[in-house]
Amino acid sequence: MPSDIPPDESGKVELGPKASPSGKSRRVSLLPRQRKIEQERVDALTQGRKALLCVDNVSVSFDGFKAITDLTLILDEGELRCIIGPNGAGKTTLQDIITGKTKPDAGSVFLVGDNTDLTELSEYEIAERGICRKFQRPTVFQGHSVFENLELALPGKKGVFASLFARLSKAQRERIDEVLETIGLTEQKHSAAGLLSHGQKQWLEIGMLLAQEPRVLLVDEPVAGMTHQETEKTAELLSSLAGKRTVVVVEHDMEFVRSIARTVTVLHEGKILAEGSMDAVQNNPKVIEVYLGGAH
Amino acid sequence: MNVKAELLRLLPRKGWIGLGAAALICFLVPILNSVTAPGSAAHVPDYLVALIGKFLCFAIVAVAMDLLWGYTGILSLGHGVFFALGGYAMGMYLMLSIGEAGVYRSKLPDFMVFLDWKELPWFWKPFGNFGFALVAALLGPGLLAYVFGFLAFRSRIRGVYFSIITQAFTYALMLLFFRNETGVGGNNGLTNFKRLYGYSLAESSTKLGLYTLSAVGLLVVFLLCRFIVVSKAGRVLCAIRDEESRSRFAGYNPTSYKLFVYTLSAVICGFAGALYVPQVGIINPSEFQPSSSIEMAIWVAVGERASLLGGVLGAFVVNGAKSWFTVALPEAWLYVLGVLFIAVTLFFPGGLASLILRKKAAT
Numbered sequence: 013m014p015s016d017i018p019p020d021e022s023g024k025v026e027l028g029p030k031a032s033p034s035g036k037s038r039r040v041s042l043l044p045r046q047r048k049i050e051q052e053r054v055d056a057l058t059q060g061r062k063a064l065l066c067v068d069n070v071s072v073s074f075d076g077f078k079a080i081t082d083l084t085l086i087l088d089e090g091e092l093r094c095i096i097g098p099n100g101a102g103k104t105t106l107q108d109i110i111t112g113k114t115k116p117d118a119g120s121v122f123l124v125g126d127n128t129d130l131t132e133l134s135e136y137e138i139a140e141r142g143i144c145r146k147f148q149r150p151t152v153f154q155g156h157s158v159f160e161n162l163e164l165a166l167p168g169k170k171g172v173f174a175s176l177f178a179r180l181s182k183a184q185r186e187r188i189d190e191v192l193e194t195i196g197l198t199e200q201k202h203s204a205a206g207l208l209s210h211g212q213k214q215w216l217e218i219g220m221l222l223a224q225e226p227r228v229l230l231v232d233e234p235v236a237g238m239t240h241q242e243t244e245k246t247a248e249l250l251s252s253l254a255g256k257r258t259v260v261v262v263e264h265d266m267e268f269v270r271s272i273a274r275t276v277t278v279l280h281e282g283k284i285l286a287e288g289s290m291d292a293v294q295n296n297p298k299v300i301e302v303y304l305g306g307a308h
Numbered sequence: 309m310n311v312k313a314e315l316l317r318l319l320p321r322k323g324w325i326g327l328g329a330a331a332l333i334c335f336l337v338p339i340l341n342s343v344t345a346p347g348s349a350a351h352v353p354d355y356l357v358a359l360i361g362k363f364l365c366f367a368i369v370a371v372a373m374d375l376l377w378g379y380t381g382i383l384s385l386g387h388g389v390f391f392a393l394g395g396y397a398m399g400m401y402l403m404l405s406i407g408e409a410g411v412y413r414s415k416l417p418d419f420m421v422f423l424d425w426k427e428l429p430w431f432w433k434p435f436g437n438f439g440f441a442l443v444a445a446l447l448g449p450g451l452l453a454y455v456f457g458f459l460a461f462r463s464r465i466r467g468v469y470f471s472i473i474t475q476a477f478t479y480a481l482m483l484l485f486f487r488n489e490t491g492v493g494g495n496n497g498l499t500n501f502k503r504l505y506g507y508s509l510a511e512s513s514t515k516l517g518l519y520t521l522s523a524v525g526l527l528v529v530f531l532l533c534r535f536i537v538v539s540k541a542g543r544v545l546c547a548i549r550d551e552e553s554r555s556r557f558a559g560y561n562p563t564s565y566k567l568f569v570y571t572l573s574a575v576i577c578g579f580a581g582a583l584y585v586p587q588v589g590i591i592n593p594s595e596f597q598p599s600s601s602i603e604m605a606i607w608v609a610v611g612e613r614a615s616l617l618g619g620v621l622g623a624f625v626v627n628g629a630k631s632w633f634t635v636a637l638p639e640a641w642l643y644v645l646g647v648l649f650i651a652v653t654l655f656f657p658g659g660l661a662s663l664i665l666r667k668k669a670a671t
Binding site: 111113134135136139140144145147151152153154155156160163164165167170171172175176177178220224 | 535536539540541543544546547550551553554555556557558559560561564565568
């Protein structure tokens, strides 16, 4: 632990990537590096469940602040999981780790079957393996049309030369139209994404994830800033996805969580405080304490 | 494949008409220069042909800069490096092709005789071959850009930090090329060229040939960049410019896209430099000055970012103004450039091309 090093907030110019807090640095070797998780470890974690994504004993700290401590989370195939927790519980950091934005100090993340340690890979390689993410703030390509946003999200070869000569096939066009239909933006097909309303941008971003045909969808506060109606539609959409894909929703809006959740995981100070059905979790004395100690 | 549909994908009908008109004007210049008699109203004087030829080379650079800055959002303030390196590769060939016709009647280039060197340094030898010099003018800048870009983009250096580093980069190379020991003519650079591939550079037919090559070069580079911009790769570039992290989570690797565009733009600048040097007859380290690279960015800013045509327009307007002012009011030029830059930024943030094209606001 670099306890005697002062935190890096002295206005120093940050040239490179957000430095990994300690330990693993980003991309040192030029050769592709991949580490496979041993099958024994996989079996021990999954214990015969139909597990898809495993977060195994992950820890990360930022300048001495432990954002996540020894966290283990196992998500099943086709599951819809809600993650709740007070501010600073580590919800966003957990997603950063799964998608490769943050490198943990210890532990591993992997997809069952693939068994490659995802913490060694960069964001685009993880995305290629079918883990997609929706940001808290709606993040779409503002200058592009709604159609082009979805086009860029479609799965396929994403290298430079493949893109130079890429043409949309009929099937791909139909797929885009289908997604447009699902997210209700068919009429806005050709308008610039930057001109959409906040709620529409949220939907477009969800649509981009759908177009990517992911195995795991990470959705960070999907209904923030949405009207009641939009929230209901979003709940419907996410529920309908479960079964086909593994969906992880991080949300503050408890009513929304209740409307979609089957299993809820409560995070607190970087650890799992409770896990179970919404009712069980809500009656859990530890959870009540954490939440009542706060704003409730 | 349907050729017509492909061409219309590349440029709309009006675009092709405009391009044809521009090409026609470009090719009228040498015709009006050689066919009409000096003194007649339609005559284009030699100095004007040389000037436009120079501008065409600058316009090639501007198109490459626009691809990099306008579309990908990478502001390189060191592209003068690649232009100059292309120029030096061509200059070295031109020096060797002088043969024994130099001032000292030696096989060695004059500056080497002057420095009392006895033989040609090893790295000069292959430049006696025109093909090698041409390949070096393209691949030299390309290779350097690839290595520099690889290190910079892999470490995720971007925005203003990247611009500053590229400024330092061009400055460092300027100091290197100023040294006599570097072996490319020191602060005088390379000059007094006589022949290019057997053709005398003093002949007006050679000059017109070089002019025509520049015009064709600009056309080819423009269409190449246009091809990239309208492809899906072009949309990925803009996506990286606007929302890099989203593009990453959508499965694209911004590093390889940036590296591709950066390297390609360097190759194009090397090509422009190689065309430029035989037309102006000199290459020296002043091309590495940080201000030359900044001017390249100003061409694009004044023209219009993210519109290849804007780059061409900007290169012509700024350099046209420069040619006029440095003769009429030499002291005023830098002020004029500054005012032009500020005025365009303040009043036509879209750039001059947006005024002409009357494009609807995109965002």
